[in-house]
Amino acid sequence: MSAARDLFLLTNSADELGGVTAWTHQMARLFTGAGHRVHVIGVYESDLKMAVPDAPEYPVTSLYPQHPPTPQPLGGARRLSVPARRREARRIAARGHALATLGSVLDAARPGSVVVVTQVWAMEWLREIDTAHLTVVGMSHESYRYSRACHRYHWIKRHYPHVDRWLALTQEDADLWTAEGLNNVDFMPNALAHLPAVPSPRTENVVCSIGRLADQKGVDMLLDTWAKVAPLRPDWELHLYGAGGDEPALRAQSTESGLDGSVRWRGRTDDVPGALAASSVFVQSSRGEGFPLALMEAMASAVPCAAFDCAPGVREIVRDGEDGLLAPVGDLDALADRLLRLTGNPRMRDAMGERARVNVRRFSQERVLERWEELFALLER
Structure with missing residues (x-):
């Protein structure tokens, strides 16, 4: 002691x-x-x-x-x-x-x-x-x-x-x-704050993002990315959890991009494990990060992640190609590619999600x- x-x-x-x-x-x-x-x-x-x-x-x-x-x-x-x-x-x-x-x-x-x-x-x-x-x-x-x-x-x-x-x-x-x-x-x-007793079943056609609606979190880039993904995945939805001063502008961007049919604004949540349990893919589109807790929580819930490789902490947490997929920061086409791969391949989702849940325990x-x-x-x- x-x-x-x-x-x-x-x-x-x-x-x-x-x-x-x-x-x-x-x-x-x-x-x-x-x-x-x-x-x-x-x-x-x-x-x-x-x-x-x-x-x-x-x-x-x-x-x-x-x-x-x-x-x-x-x-x-x-x-x-x-x-x-x-x-x-x-x-x-x-x-x-x-x-x-x-x-x-x-x-x-x-x-x-x-x-x-x-x-x-x-x-x-x-x-x-x-x-x-x-x-x-x-x-x-x-x-x-x-x-x-x-x-x-x-x-x-x-x-x-x-x-x-x-x-x-x-x-x-x-x-x-x-x-x-x-x-x-x-x-x-x-x-890692919490390891849920039961991982996400990854049965819902939902990609989720959790974070402040502010410039650093790059939700504007995520909406532009989703505009590339949504036409090819019409049965999937993007759920945005978070609040912040950029919300009005982001909602307007979603509408102008014709995304209101597939984007759900969930607001802030105090039940992150519940949000992740209802998701099959996690996405992080930040311009900058440190050692993101939300990314670790998604992996602990066995939800595979697609993320911009915007900081050493991100690539410390996600082992690219093993338990998640990384894209060069700001490369919307690359992030869209990662999302399309994860949403289109349930076997990949399951394998990466289960490896993520094991690997993240080192933190x-x-x-x-x-x-x-x-x-x-x-x-x-």
Whole structure:
């Protein structure tokens, strides 16, 4: 039995609909079950919420009641604007209150305590707190390639050289960050949350997608892909599970493409195993990913996957041609080909689905928790 520790999971939001929030509460439950004292801290409370336990076994604290405002420099004419100066004063006061709350939580930490920062944006607050008595582990839940293409690359280069260890999701990404000059990089895969007792029977002519209706998830590309598949598979439907700000535009795209007869908008779901049990193929069309939980959950349900090879984490999970099919990222014709192969060949579906259910167990919660315990022990030396 490993030593019990105070563990603080600091994340952008503790209740936002999305994979990082699901991962945060999954790990909080695992760490609590292993005897650690866990406290989940979100920077803000989200408008688009996911279902989290009403009374978790660990405390949950939010530093702001909503997303904090972005600083607006009082330069030029803004310096003379009374409303602008008042807004900035309110922002500074709210930030001071948030930092005081974070500081009071962390000040109570006992020796050997660890703060795991799940997303680099939250470091903006942690770096203003005295953490000399704490071990700090930083994380990124997206691939190097996806971070490199946006502002988070610069945040990582600014904030993560200062942490005791920072974790990518795969060895491939860890190597890429090490090549950037960061010498504290390791990797930690996500854990499979659930292995259903009964796999999907794969009897329904349903392809499903589960994820936020946002640009990163590439649902617009999926609809364009489905426009190539649907005429050749008139007895199949595409079920889209998820919610997000892009939904109106995506629904309009579906209508304009003549897909309303075969696309079903299922909304957000708190019953992912049920959605997968009613599906025979899973599709992931993301522009960027980290180590996608939905992909692992589909494989655990013995639902074979067709996915864009958009991150090392995707090809770590899916063994192309063995337990799923990968397509070059953004190649709609290739993704359509993978979907046509899976929807048109029940023997392939069954074989890949059963292999997927076996292979994905290498990311079991027990194995990943053991890796975390080894990391904590190493950092304590």
